Amino acid sequence: MEEHSTRNTAGAQDTAGTQETSGTQGTAGTQSTAGTQDTAGTQETSGTQGTASAQGTAGTQDTAGTQETSGTRGSLGRVVCILTGASRGFGYSLALELCSRVSPGSEILLVSRTEDAMRCLAEELGRKCPGVRALWQAADLGTQEGVAKVKEAAQELQGCHAAEKLIIVNNAGSLGDIRKSFVDFTDPEEVNKYFSFNVTSAMCLTASLLRAVPSRPGLQRAVVNVSSLAALKPQKSWTLYCSGKAARDMMFQVLATEEPDIRVLNYAPGPLDNEMQRQVRTETADPDIRRLFGEMKEKGQLVECGVSARKMIDLLVADSYQSGAHVDFFD
Numbered sequence: 001m002e003e004h005s006t007r008n009t010a011g012a013q014d015t016a017g018t019q020e021t022s023g024t025q026g027t028a029g030t031q032s033t034a035g036t037q038d039t040a041g042t043q044e045t046s047g048t049q050g051t052a053s054a055q056g057t058a059g060t061q062d063t064a065g066t067q068e069t070s071g072t073r074g075s076l077g078r079v080v081c082i083l084t085g086a087s088r089g090f091g092y093s094l095a096l097e098l099c100s101r102v103s104p105g106s107e108i109l110l111v112s113r114t115e116d117a118m119r120c121l122a123e124e125l126g127r128k129c130p131g132v133r134a135l136w137q138a139a140d141l142g143t144q145e146g147v148a149k150v151k152e153a154a155q156e157l158q159g160c161h162a163a164e165k166l167i168i169v170n171n172a173g174s175l176g177d178i179r180k181s182f183v184d185f186t187d188p189e190e191v192n193k194y195f196s197f198n199v200t201s202a203m204c205l206t207a208s209l210l211r212a213v214p215s216r217p218g219l220q221r222a223v224v225n226v227s228s229l230a231a232l233k234p235q236k237s238w239t240l241y242c243s244g245k246a247a248r249d250m251m252f253q254v255l256a257t258e259e260p261d262i263r264v265l266n267y268a269p270g271p272l273d274n275e276m277q278r279q280v281r282t283e284t285a286d287p288d289i290r291r292l293f294g295e296m297k298e299k300g301q302l303v304e305c306g307v308s309a310r311k312m313i314d315l316l317v318a319d320s321y322q323s324g325a326h327v328d329f330f331d
């Protein structure tokens with residue numbers, strides 16, 4: 001992934017002169033706080049929120065390592081990461097955790113539809129992990145154009161030649177219309193739209209990125225699929241979600257089988273205390289599921305995104321999982 005067209009920058013960081021500053025996006029203003037991560041409000045649906053072409057970067061690439069790196073928890077080394085679904089929820093927490101555990105010179109490309117949230121996150125990463133260069137790409141992964149934009153943005157990553165790890169995290173996902181039962185899904189367009197985002201984009205983006213960053217000595221390539229218990233266990237009212245998660249698990253198992261040199265992890269993060277869970281509690285057609293997750297929320301049994309994110313990064317650092325395995329937060 002070599003130099004590409006000009007990109008915009010978010011100006012909250014110190015600039016070591018390596019960032020381009022062209023474009024129409026301008027500099028970012030407000031900085032984010034960690035507390036915004038699970039309350040971004042808008043629920044992801046299969047709609048077309050836009051395919052904004054704006055991209056940006058924050059942070060500097062070669063700053064000496066003042067960031068909180070591995071500490072006692074272990075470091076991933078010098079990483080290039082592409083992370084989808086970074087604007088809120090689990091992805092937001094993952095970005096923070098991952099960037100706190102990489103070496104200076106690492107890079108992360110954040111992807112979602114909501115540019116402002118990613119700009120804020122990139123600024124937060126720049127403050128907390130100044131040796132990490134954070135870029136973002138706003139894209140609707142439910143569209144071919146969105147997938148193409150991310151592939152193009154990935155060409156902006158400059159550290160692939162020196163990285164010890166390429167980590168592709170397929171985290172973006174949606175529940176689909178959980179107010180419906182199986183027999184309500186008579187419209188192929190609705191179903192295709194769901195799978196286009198939740199399955200097709202994960203496959204095509206991952207394949208394209210693996211092609212763009214081929215194997216070389218000293219580079220470990222890892223692919224993470226953020227999965228769910230729903231990939232293994234059918235749940236009433238979650239026809240699209242369960243089948244999409246099962247498809248993703250299987251396709252990444254095939255990848256693990258075909259490519260023994262690529263580390264593949266299907267990670268189920270547990271029932272997270274975030275926006276998607278609110279949707280589960282309020283919209284699931286099946287009353288038993290609504291009640292179950294409502295009670296879990298009331299009893300404080302939902303998992304904090306940051307806690308599960310840490311577990312996932314611990315798994316990547318330890319690197320002892322079987323490639324292609326489905327690993328649950330509670331395992």
Ligand SMILES: NC(=O)c1ccc[n+]([C@@H]2O[C@H](COP(=O)([O-])OP(=O)(O)OC[C@H]3O[C@@H](n4cnc5c(N)ncnc54)[C@H](OP(=O)(O)O)[C@@H]3O)[C@@H](O)[C@H]2O)c1
Binds near residue numbers: 229
């Ligand atoms: N929440 C749970 O309890 C739970 C449990 C098991 C597994 N998971 C899985 O964890 C992953 C993260 O979910 P979450 O809980 O963090 O949910 P979330 O808060 O709803 O976040 C979903 C993320 O996906 C992005 N996204 C949605 N539609 C998109 C599109 N068309 N194109 C690009 N990005 C899109 C969203 O950003 P924008 O809206 O800005 O585009 C957001 O960043 C998902 O794969 C989910 O299935 C969640």
